[in-house]
Amino acid sequence: xxxxxxxxxxxxxxxxxxxxxxxxxxxxxxxxxxxxxxxxxxxxxxx
Amino acid sequence: xxxxxxxxxxxxxxxxxxxxxxxxxxxxxxxxxxxxxxxxxxxxxxxxxxxxxxxxxxxxxxxxxxxxxxxxxxxxxxxxxxxxxxxxxxxxxxxxxxxxxxxxxxxxxxxxxxxxxxxxxxxxxxxxxxxxxxxxxxxxxxxxxxxxxxxxxxxxxxxxxxxxxxxxxxxxxxxxxxxxxxxxxxxxxxxxxxxxxxxxxxxxxxxxxxxxxxxxxxxxxxxxxxxxxxxx
Numbered sequence: 001x002x003x004x005x006x007x008x009x010x011x012x013x014x015x016x017x018x019x020x021x022x023x024x025x026x027x028x029x030x031x032x033x034x035x036x037x038x039x040x041x042x043x044x045x046x047x
Numbered sequence: 048x049x050x051x052x053x054x055x056x057x058x059x060x061x062x063x064x065x066x067x068x069x070x071x072x073x074x075x076x077x078x079x080x081x082x083x084x085x086x087x088x089x090x091x092x093x094x095x096x097x098x099x100x101x102x103x104x105x106x107x108x109x110x111x112x113x114x115x116x117x118x119x120x121x122x123x124x125x126x127x128x129x130x131x132x133x134x135x136x137x138x139x140x141x142x143x144x145x146x147x148x149x150x151x152x153x154x155x156x157x158x159x160x161x162x163x164x165x166x167x168x169x170x171x172x173x174x175x176x177x178x179x180x181x182x183x184x185x186x187x188x189x190x191x192x193x194x195x196x197x198x199x200x201x202x203x204x205x206x207x208x209x210x211x212x213x214x215x216x217x218x219x220x221x222x223x224x225x226x227x228x229x230x231x232x233x234x235x236x237x238x239x240x241x242x243x244x245x246x247x248x249x250x251x252x253x254x255x256x257x258x259x260x261x262x263x264x265x266x267x268x269x270x271x272x273x274x275x276x277x278x279x
Contacts, residue, residue: 007153010150014150015154018189019184021191038059038060040057042111
């Protein structure tokens, strides 16, 4: 039980850290950077 | 309109992705790093299919646009699971397989839920916004996970050179991705250059993986003292 709770806690901490980092780095920018696989990146459809 | 550099980078990406799989098959590492190789095969398929969609419908078409972002999201989820399998390699001796799987699923579900919360106010193209948001969020989660894994490698004195290099290459890839975001944010006028930089970052992962699988023996070991400087 404790191990499961630790896993959940760790997952939540990683999520918080990741989203916090994104907020710091991205700030007010809306430009998506998706770098998986090849091919030039098209603009997003909502621009 | 695409230039020669765009076509060259596109072709080079496909070639390097193929080289990872060929190197893994030649060195007998395909099954050892199955998730990484499946990700690379998927990435190669997406690169080729994107070219097919591009050549049939054009760069500015809705087909290319949607295929680009939807396939990117699928690949990002694939990379996330490939990274999780590296955790299983490093923490394998601690009998933590079930905990890792649970944490990975909770984290993926949490990231998806967070992505939905971010885009739920949007009125149009909700699903497309969601997949783009999810891809971006998973990259940042991947960055944190990679640094955590590096911490575990140092703590557990992991010595398998191949594994260490694979994790370091992922760390470099995710860090460069985050840095590109920051640069785009600081210097919006450099959009054209940062586009090429993003593609070069995408190239760095297959280059590093192909080199590691081809040049580094699975039995090669690094002395733990070389991984961390012990303060005197």
